[in-house]
Amino acid sequence: MKNKLVCYFSAAQSEQPIIYRLVKNYDLIINIIKADINPQKEGYLVLELEGDKNSYDEGVIFIKSLGVVVEPLSETVVWQPEVCIQCGACASFCPTEALNIDRDSMEISFDNSKCVVCGMCLDCCPTRAIQLHFEIKEAV
Amino acid sequence: MSAKKSYEEINEKIKRGEAVVVTAEEVIGIVAEKGYAKAAQEIDVVTTGTFGPMCSSGAFINFGHSNPRIKMKKVWLNGVEAYSGIAAVDAYIGAGQLPENDPENKVFPGRFTYGGGHVIHDLLARKDIRLEAVGYGTNCYPNKKVDTIITLDDVNDAFLFNPRNAYQNYNCAINLGDKVIYTYMGILKPKVGNASYSSAGQLSPLLNDPYYRTIGIGTRIFLGGGVGYVAWNGTQHHPNVARGENGVPQTGAGTLALIGDLKQMDPNWLVGLSFIGYGATMAVGIGIPIPILDEEMLHYTAVKDEDIYCPIVDYNEGYPYNKPMDLGLVNYKDLKNGKIIFNGKEVVTTPQSSYPRARKIAETLKGWIQRGQFELTQPVANIPSADADIDFKSIPERNPGATNLNGGNRRD
Numbered sequence A: 001m002k003n004k005l006v007c008y009f010s011a012a013q014s015e016q017p018i019i020y021r022l023v024k025n026y027d028l029i030i031n032i033i034k035a036d037i038n039p040q041k042e043g044y045l046v047l048e049l050e051g052d053k054n055s056y057d058e059g060v061i062f063i064k065s066l067g068v069v070v071e072p073l074s075e076t077v078v079w080q081p082e083v084c085i086q087c088g089a090c091a092s093f094c095p096t097e098a099l100n101i102d103r104d105s106m107e108i109s110f111d112n113s114k115c116v117v118c119g120m121c122l123d124c125c126p127t128r129a130i131q132l133h134f135e136i137k138e139a140v
Numbered sequence B: 001m002s003a004k005k006s007y008e009e010i011n012e013k014i015k016r017g018e019a020v021v022v023t024a025e026e027v028i029g030i031v032a033e034k035g036y037a038k039a040a041q042e043i044d045v046v047t048t049g050t051f052g053p054m055c056s057s058g059a060f061i062n063f064g065h066s067n068p069r070i071k072m073k074k075v076w077l078n079g080v081e082a083y084s085g086i087a088a089v090d091a092y093i094g095a096g097q098l099p100e101n102d103p104e105n106k107v108f109p110g111r112f113t114y115g116g117g118h119v120i121h122d123l124l125a126r127k128d129i130r131l132e133a134v135g136y137g138t139n140c141y142p143n144k145k146v147d148t149i150i151t152l153d154d155v156n157d158a159f160l161f162n163p164r165n166a167y168q169n170y171n172c173a174i175n176l177g178d179k180v181i182y183t184y185m186g187i188l189k190p191k192v193g194n195a196s197y198s199s200a201g202q203l204s205p206l207l208n209d210p211y212y213r214t215i216g217i218g219t220r221i222f223l224g225g226g227v228g229y230v231a232w233n234g235t236q237h238h239p240n241v242a243r244g245e246n247g248v249p250q251t252g253a254g255t256l257a258l259i260g261d262l263k264q265m266d267p268n269w270l271v272g273l274s275f276i277g278y279g280a281t282m283a284v285g286i287g288i289p290i291p292i293l294d295e296e297m298l299h300y301t302a303v304k305d306e307d308i309y310c311p312i313v314d315y316n317e318g319y320p321y322n323k324p325m326d327l328g329l330v331n332y333k334d335l336k337n338g339k340i341i342f343n344g345k346e347v348v349t350t351p352q353s354s355y356p357r358a359r360k361i362a363e364t365l366k367g368w369i370q371r372g373q374f375e376l377t378q379p380v381a382n383i384p385s386a387d388a389d390i391d392f393k394s395i396p397e398r399n400p401g402a403t404n405l406n407g408g409n410r411r412d
């Protein structure tokens, strides 16, 4: 199985070789999507963990046992109308019409409630007006 | 009575604030309501617009001198190289140029997040730009290195000079292959999963003056949010192609080389773009006014999306490997409605050129003319038209090893 997680950790925990142990003891494939550690050594890591179900579960139990707070990653798509040039390319890639062209004005609009965060629109936008945001809380 | 007007007459009306100016979209409704003859008498100017990716764009910059002076051998702006094989502190930054260390397509498809077009946009946004230059040092230009921060206001001159813009019509791109491909026409899904197009259609400048009767060398235009001029025909200008009965080319045809002072332009109308898997480029905003000299000009400007056709081209093999394939024509009305029919199957369309922005340019130019801020110009000379005999050439395949040109100098 494969999942994206946010791990919030404090100074003491950031000293631990978490990634090394996950790879070595639990045989997980780890992709670090984002990391932010402040000068006080507190911060978060966004990880994608991949492995068989047992090792995945045990790996997560291991991270939690260190006192790290682990939460599933929640992602949202943000459309920045001030960056968008209204080319309309993204709408033809959106499966849910969250990005939609009004055929009279040919203008693009974005309806967050229809977005399923499939990510299809991200690559085709030439101005990078559409971005994937991770919801990350203040470090704990 | 057939209405004929001269450039002078139209400009007199503009100066008096009396000129009747409409956009290339509005003129369609007016003609439908009043007929050609009456509308041709009433309307003085029709404004057009287009805003889309145009790779053949860039700017000449003169940086002024360092102290001591330098003859720049290489120049970089925010890490993007500008061509400096001209005078000491002159350079040309091209929209498609990538930073020296760009990963390009090494991890396919590459992202191309920054390039020359982004540099031009950042200059216009009055952002700080890192200027690096190296020279080899001469008696007159002893300095060998410059590394500093500049803004657009610090340079002597900066003018946009775009060798090929405003393509008169363009391909509709599809992918006949079974893998997704990444092109300058955007992402093309396999097995004709989408059809990408890039023209403002009925609003596009050269589609409203198909034989370049009024658009020629010296024509004053809206360029990048400021005022610019047509400098020449663009590169790859190829007017002698198949045309419909309305005179409109049914494939890419005419092009324009454009020039204008960058310092009076606006970052909203020159925007750096990143095409995944392809490269970096720039969206350029262009608007051209068309004088309604007579009823014939009105006929041209009243052209509708449904009467403008473009060829469907396969970008999997047809375009990259020059394989001729006849895949038919499609019109801009269908393209803009979001679906075309190809081989009996409905295909969604992907626009690359921004129609809302094209409309805004035509509206802006209309406002300038109505307020008497912008007068029309008669071309100093015409650009080649449909009766030209221009051959569309390819690079010849010859063996350089067998020749001893320029003392045998070569790159390797």
Ligand code: SF4
Residues within 6 Å of the ligand: A077, A093, A094, A095, A096, A097, A098, A099, A114, A115, A116, A117, A118, A119, A120, A121, A122
């Ligand atoms: S992430 Fe998917 S659903 Fe959401 S806007 Fe983009 S293409 Fe549409």
Ligand code: SF4
Residues within 6 Å of the ligand: A079, A083, A084, A085, A086, A087, A088, A089, A090, A091, A108, A124, A125, A126, A127, A128, A129, A130
């Ligand atoms: S692809 Fe990007 S620039 Fe084009 S309409 Fe969509 S969000 Fe706007």
